[in-house]
Each structure stands twice: as structure tokens, then as C-alpha cells.
Amino acid sequence: MGRTPCCDKKGLKKGPWTAEEDEVLTNYIKKNGGHGSWRSLPKMTGLLRCGKSCRLRWTNYLRPDIKRGPFTPEEEKLVIQLHGILGNRWAAIASQLPGRTDNEIKNFWNTHLKKRLKALGLDPKTHQPNHAPSASSSISTRHMAQWEGARLEAEARLSSLNTTKTTHHCDHFLRMWNSEIGDSFRNFHKPDHNQNKNINSFCLSPLSAGSSSNKCDSVSAVTTNAADPFGSSNNAVKQELLCAEEDVVQHHGSDSSCSNDLEDSSDTALQLLLDFPIYNDMSFLEGNSFVCPL
DNA sequence: AAGTGGATCAACCGCCTTGTT
DNA sequence: TAACAAGGCGGTTGATCCACT
Numbered sequence: 001m002g003r004t005p006c007c008d009k010k011g012l013k014k015g016p017w018t019a020e021e022d023e024v025l026t027n028y029i030k031k032n033g034g035h036g037s038w039r040s041l042p043k044m045t046g047l048l049r050c051g052k053s054c055r056l057r058w059t060n061y062l063r064p065d066i067k068r069g070p071f072t073p074e075e076e077k078l079v080i081q082l083h084g085i086l087g088n089r090w091a092a093i094a095s096q097l098p099g100r101t102d103n104e105i106k107n108f109w110n111t112h113l114k115k116r117l118k119a120l121g122l123d124p125k126t127h128q129p130n131h132a133p134s135a136s137s138s139i140s141t142r143h144m145a146q147w148e149g150a151r152l153e154a155e156a157r158l159s160s161l162n163t164t165k166t167t168h169h170c171d172h173f174l175r176m177w178n179s180e181i182g183d184s185f186r187n188f189h190k191p192d193h194n195q196n197k198n199i200n201s202f203c204l205s206p207l208s209a210g211s212s213s214n215k216c217d218s219v220s221a222v223t224t225n226a227a228d229p230f231g232s233s234n235n236a237v238k239q240e241l242l243c244a245e246e247d248v249v250q251h252h253g254s255d256s257s258c259s260n261d262l263e264d265s266s267d268t269a270l271q272l273l274l275d276f277p278i279y280n281d282m283s284f285l286e287g288n289s290f291v292c293p294l
Numbered sequence: 295a296a297g298t299g300g301a302t303c304a305a306c307c308g309c310c311t312t313g314t315t
Numbered sequence: 316t317a318a319c320a321a322g323g324c325g326g327t328t329g330a331t332c333c334a335c336t
Contacts, residue, residue, distance in 0.1 A: 016304070016330080039321065055322075056305065091324060106325075107303050 013048040017057050021047060025054055026062050060101045067099025071108055079105055080113060084127045 028045045029035050035058060036044075038051035047054065060066075071079070075097055082093045090102035090109075097105065114124040121129055 014306075037321080052307090052322085053305075059323095060304075088325065102324075103304075111302060 011048060012050055012053075014053075017049075017061075021049070022057070022062055025058060029058065029062075056103075060103045065099055066101065071100075075100065076113065079109065080117075080127075083109065083113075087125075 024045050024047055025041075028041065035041055035055070038055045041047070041051055041054050042049050045054075049057075078097060079093060082096055086092050088106075090106045094100055094102040094105050117124045117127070123129070
């Protein structure tokens with residue numbers, strides 16, 4: 001049996017794309033209002049490339065919404081933050097950076113950010129200090145303080161918001177929770193896997209556990225997970241999620257309004273998830289120290 | 295000017311996931 | 316439920332550029 005090859009390798013061109021090939025591919029996609037089947041695209045266009053190669057060229061280079069040029073400090077910060085949460089899940093990271101491709105972010109990480117973290121004495125995989133004597137206790141203490149700060153901040157946020165706005169925030173938070181970021185978080189805090197880890201580890205550790213499949217059980221996971229991913233002290237965040245659950249029950253099925261909300265507030269939602277003290281301390285990316293130390 | 299080595303990034307490869315029959 | 320097709324993803328490679336000797 002075996003898998004059929006993605007394309008017949010014989011007679012197919014490899015290597016860099018020419019301007020003519022780019023033009024053929026771009027024109028075809030524009031003319032047809034989309035790429036259709038990638039596999040059949042080479043036949044339709046006469047390109048001597050396999051469908052995969054066409055897809056890659058389009059998604060990584062020719063797509064009109066691609067953002068070119070160097071990464072901004074904000075983008076760099078976001079990449080580091082998201083890598084700390086998601087690990088090497090470049091596509092998931094790219095989904096939070098409009099106009100940037102997974103390939104571009106992966107290259108940028110491997111050529112710039114990884115070195116920068118190393119130079120700062122941080123393990124690029126774990127985002128934790130490389131040589132931390134009695135690291136577990138000191139980091140644990142530090143994390144406790146950080147998490148307590150997050151808790152207080154969340155409580156303050158809740159108390160300052162009116163009902164509508166609270167629901168609004170809960171909604172954003174829930175959507176984040178339902179995204180891959182939330183999946184990663186839940187995986188990381190599975191009772192059988194990380195019984196002793198707390199939310200603060202979430203702030204620092206990448207989640208190499210791979211993709212999860214439990215995309216629909218997020219709220220119940222929060223409310224029933226024996227590991228209590230938010231820790232016993234963080235009632236404010238729990239409350240936000242419970243609030244979000246109610247919100248979803250009330251608005252179940254109204255996808256159109258949800259998508260509009262999401263469109264308007266993705267930054268806010270992302271910020272809610274990322275808004276932990278450890279990632280506010282990204283001073284090494286700013287000012288003079290922002291220059292790559294290598 | 296030529297050689298060398300590091301940095302960069304576009305592109306490829308193979309595996310995995312998802313959808314369809 | 317199994318088999319297969321197609322698309323997507325992450326790791327890796329290799330061509331090119333550039334600084335340095």
C-alpha cells in the first residue's frame with residue numbers, strides 16, 4: 001500500500017521561484033478567487049511545481065497580506081511570550097501576528113531570539129534560567145509572588161468593570177481559553193502530568209506536549225479539573241471563566257456576533273491571557289539592551 | 295582580490311491531522 | 316471503521332550574502 005507521493009517528482013522544478021512563476025501563480029489565484037485544489041493547481045497553470053511547493057510559495061511569500069520588513073519590538077515581545085506558552089508551534093504563534101508567516105517566525109526565532117535568550121542566560125526551550133542554583137525554590141517563590149500579583153490585578157479589574165464590560169472581557173478570555181493557547185495550558189496542567197505545577201509555570205514554560213484534541217471541554221476542564229489550574233487562591237480568574245461559561249450558554253449559536261466581537265477585541269483577549277507579571281518584565285527587549293548582544 | 299565562516303531565509307522533506315468515501 | 320487524499324506543520328537544508336582576514 002503506502003502513501004502516494006504528493007506529486008510526481010519527475011520533471012518538476014525545484015529551488016527558487018522565478019518572477020514568471022510567481023506571476024503565473026498569483027494571476028491564477030486572483031483570477032479564480034482562490035487557489036482551489038493545490039494538487040491540481042500546477043496542471044491548471046502549467047507550472048512545473050508540485051502543489052505543495054505552490055502552496056508554500058503562496059502562503060509564505062506571494063499572499064497579498066504578507067507583512068514584509070523587520071519585526072517590530074512589539075512583535076518580538078509577542079513572539080517570545082507566545083513561544084513561552086506554545087513552544088515551537090509556529091503556526092499557532094503566527095496566527096497571533098497578522099501578516100507574519102509561521103516560516104518567517106520560525107526563522108526569526110532560530111536566528112535572532114533564540115540567541116538573545118541564550119545570551120541572557122535563559123534556556124530558549126524552557127524560558128528558564130540555565131544555571132540557577134536552587135532554582136526550584138527561588139523560581140517557585142518568585143512565581144508565587146508573580147501569580148499573587150496577577151490575582152490582585154484580576155480582582156481589581158473585575159471590581160472596576162461594570163457588568164457589560166465584565167461579560168465582554170470574560171468572552172475574550174474564554175475565546176482565548178478555547179484557542180490553542182488554552183489547550184496548551186490545559187495540557188500542561190493535566191492532573192496526571194503536572195500535579196505539582198502551578199499557574200506560574202505556565203508563564204515561563206513552553207508546552208512541548210503537542211496538540212490537544214479536547215477543544216470543546218475547556219470550561220468544564222476549568223470547573224472540574226482536580227488539579228485546579230488556577231490554584232486555590234485565584235478566585236478572580238476562576239470567576240472570570242465561570243462568568244464566561246454563563247455567557248457562552250446565553251449566546252450559544254450566535255456565531256456571527258461572536259466573530260464580530262473577536263475581530264474587534266483580539267488584542268484585548270490576547271492581552272488578558274498574556275497579562276502576567278513575568279511577561280511584563282521584558283525590559284531586555286527595550287532601550288539599549290534591546291540591541292542583540294551578540 | 296581571494297578565501298573563509300557565520301548569518302539569513304526561502305524552500306524542501308517527511309510526518310501528522312483532517313476530511314471524504 | 317478503514318483506507319485514502321489532501322492540506323498543514325515543524326524540522327532541516329542549502330543557496331546566497333556579507334563581514335572579516
